[in-house]
Each structure stands twice: as structure tokens, then as C-alpha cells.
Amino acid sequence: MKKLNFNSIKEGDELPALTKGPITQVQLAKYAGASGDFNPIHLDNNYAKAAGLDGIIAHGMLLMGILGQMISGWAGISAVKEYSVHFKSYTRLQDRVTAKGVVEKKEENEKGKFLHCTVFVEDQNGEVKITGKVIVQCM
């Protein structure tokens, strides 16, 4: 079971970035099928346009999932105690996205040793899609 070593990590350390994409309609269909979120703004270009968008947008939760992959791949899944995101801007077909993060604060208390990190996903133009926070428990 993967656990990070508290002592070997410094505030300001970057989490290993993860780049994905381009986002495709097939990927959104896969995400819809897996998650059960079949909102047509993620699947049907005409519907999305009628809803006032440029076209299909990705599920926000797919972005949170990609960011989650970066986090659990780095810290180990059972070490993650809290994870939250704000959805900031839409992700469109063909976007390439990169998940990043930084260790903001180390905290040691009676419950254990924790890292407080900020995390985010940006696209190929540096536009931020989601921002979030994670609390990770260490050895």
C-alpha cells in the first residue's frame, strides 16, 4: 500500500504532472457509460449548441477523475483523506489537459502526518479548468 514519506517531502514540492488528451467524443461516451451521466451536453453537439454552448463539453467529473488519477498515482489511494474541486471553465473536444499540484503545507498532529496540497487542471493554453484541494496522510 503506497504511502508517502512525510520527512522526504517539503512544502512547495510539486506533484508529478499528468498530461492527457486530446479529449474525444469516444472518451466522453466511455465516461458517460461508466458514470451513468448521460447529460446530452456531453454527447450531442446539436443539443449542446441549442443549450447555448459552442458545442459538446466534457463532463466536469472526467476532469476531476483525471486530477484524481494524478493524486492517487502519487500518494496512493488510501492515503487520500479529502479531495475537493471547483469547476472553473468548460473543457472541449480536442483539448489537451494537464493535472498539476503543489504541496502547500505539512501538518503533524495527534491524528497523524498530513500534506495539504492545491491541485488543478489546465488546458494546452494554460486555461484553468478545475482547481482543488487534497489532504493526504503520510507515513
Add this chain to the structure above:
Amino acid sequence: MKKLNFNSIKEGDELPALTKGPITQVQLAKYAGASGDFNPIHLDNNYAKAAGLDGIIAHGMLLMGILGQMISGWAGISAVKEYSVHFKSYTRLQDRVTAKGVVEKKEENEKGKFLHCTVFVEDQNGEVKITGKVIVQCM
């Protein structure tokens, strides 16, 4: 367990028709997620056009599934011994489809009592999408 009564069925009897639709992109995403067939010609309009089609086409197997619903709803699923289809023409978004069938032949032999049926799916213009054959065992 539903079983048809051999004696009450005549050659030439029609199976209860089943109409569905219109076919939507959401439905194709659901079918892709369920079946695992994520071929982009069923999901991505641009891809379908680049492949020389007018646009997205439905999974042929979705049509066979709709026809299968008509068959198992009528005969009971465990009564169906053999089911085959030929795929004849593409089904497109917005098509409404109707599954139909007819009892062609009654057969009684040492293995039991059987109905041989022809089945098909047609769209709102009467264009045949798939044709098939079914063998159903009766009481």
C-alpha cells in the same frame, strides 16, 4: 417462465410489433457503454463523415437488440433457441424503427414443438434495416 401455446398459434400469425425511437446520440452512447462497442462511427459525427457516411449510424447490434426485445417479450427468453439477422441498411439519428415478425412454419418433432419465424426491423419510411429468423420452442 413464459411459454407460447403451440396449438393456439397458426402459421401466418403476426408477432406483436414494437416501435421505438427516435434514435438519439444519448441512446447510442448508452448502447456503447453497455456493449463495449465504442466504434466512433456510432459516436462521432465528424469521424463518421470522414469514413464516407452521411453522419453517425446506429450500432447494428442495437437494432438486433430491439428486435430481440420484441421476440423475448412475445415468446419468453428461454424459449428462444436460435436467432439470426442480416444487417441490410444503416439506421441514422432520428429514425423511428419498428420490429415485426411472422410465424412462417410450425414444426413438431421428437425434440418438441417449434415455431419458425421471420423477423425484421423497418424504419418510418418502410426501409428494412435488418431481417432475421428465429426458432422458438412451445409448450
Add this chain to the structure above:
Amino acid sequence: MKKQKKIPENPVEPFYFEVERCKIKELCMAIGDNNPLFFDTGYARKEGYDDTPAPLTFATVMVFWGHPGLLEKVKEWGINTGKILHAREHYYYFKPVFPGDRIKCTMEIESFRSTSAADIIVLKFVFSRQDEIVLIAKMKLLADSR
């Protein structure tokens, strides 16, 4: 004219979700996360897990597949689900979730506020296994209130 919103106190009955292996795999495949921890029980056991754990954002699967009519419910309250924005998602993890788990999901409305432009609603989902809480999820939605 603004439609009357009727937000019930106990909006939906608790519902159950049976965690199946395929949904863990499919979610990871859709994300593009091919960590064998999510696919290979033998690997997961060697890593000290009872089985392949659910990934961090699995709550989504349990909510949408566990209660496919949820958005319809929200619509019944007078919320404009045609123009709804997912603003925030927040998870508190207590125990890993595994294939074979029967997870009980209890939903409550943590807060509801209606302004001239938007209905702001926070849904709270408590996921438990045999009365032990495994996960809490909070989802903030913004809907056009006009």
C-alpha cells in the same frame, strides 16, 4: 414569473448501490487510469488491499447508476435542470470501497438558496457499508432561477 420551488426535507429515500468490478474498471478506463490496482485483484492484494479499490471519484457512479432518476427528482422541485452548472464537488474518504460492497446512499439537501439569477443547492450524500460510513460527498449545483 418565478416558479415556486418546493424543496422537500427528505427528498429521496436512501438507495443502494452494489459495487461491481466492471464499473470500477470502466470508470478508470474512461479516465485513462490504467493503474493495475483498479483492474487486477492479485496486484491489489499484494499491495495490501482486500480487492481492487474504487477510484477517488467513484461517488459519481454510485449516484448516477444507483439513482438514475435523481435529476428528474430535482426537476420536480422546480429547479431548472436544463440549465444547471456543477460548481463544486467535495469528498471525505473514510474507508476504501471494494467490489461486492453493498453501499447505502443517503441524500440530504445541505443548503438551498435562491437568488434572482440562480438557485444554489448543495446536495450531501452519505455512503455507508453495514452502518459504517465509507465516504461523504457534497455536490454544489447552480441552476438558472429565472
Add this chain to the structure above:
Amino acid sequence: MKKQKKIPENPVEPFYFEVERCKIKELCMAIGDNNPLFFDTGYARKEGYDDTPAPLTFATVMVFWGHPGLLEKVKEWGINTGKILHAREHYYYFKPVFPGDRIKCTMEIESFRSTSAADIIVLKFVFSRQDEIVLIAKMKLLADSR
């Protein structure tokens, strides 16, 4: 110039598919078949089934999800999978398939013919549960051979 086709005798190793309840439900939901037989174990038992049976076209689920790389394999043989037509599908039913079944799937190439315009290939899938055949599926594919 025609590419050399290399059709192996035993093209893929037998693979296994664990039948999970969600895939039966999802297939029926996608088709729009809301017969409770496929969703409600209690109802299915009352009807005399051990559990909710898989619908008639479930073989598709077992092939695509059981062996997600199958089309890639077919491509490796030199078949043009970018221009492939599903011409025919044929099922022989022996026993119903239920959630919890571990189904072994053995694939063979029943026939292969190459003309100037098309490669015509018939794949045969034998699905068995504990050495008892439950279902045989044959799939005829036409691929552009030029």
C-alpha cells in the same frame, strides 16, 4: 497492392467474462427493454429463473468487454478494420446466462475468404460455463480488401 493477410489458426486465447448485474441492466436500458425479468431478481425467480437472465444479444457485451483488444487483433491479421461491415449475426441458445456466471469464451475463425473487393470473415464464439456450452455466436464481417 494487396496486403498479405495472416490469419492465424488459433487467433486469440480463450478469455473469461464475469457476468455482472449492471451489464445486463445497462444493455436492456440502452435497448429500451424494461421487462422486469432483466432487472428484478425477485420477479425473475417468481418466473422460474435462477436470477435475471441475460437478454438475447448479450454475446456482444461478453465479446467487447471480455476482450476489448479484439478488433486490434483483427487489424494485426491485415484486415482493414477502418472499413468493416457487420453483415450477419447468428445465435444458438443452449442455457440462460445469469449474473455471477464466469463465462469462458473461445473464438475461432470459422471461415475466411478474400476477394478483390472484400475480406469475408466469419468468427465463431463458443461461450461455456463450467465446460457446458451455453451459447454459440457467429459473426460475419466484411472488410474492404483493397
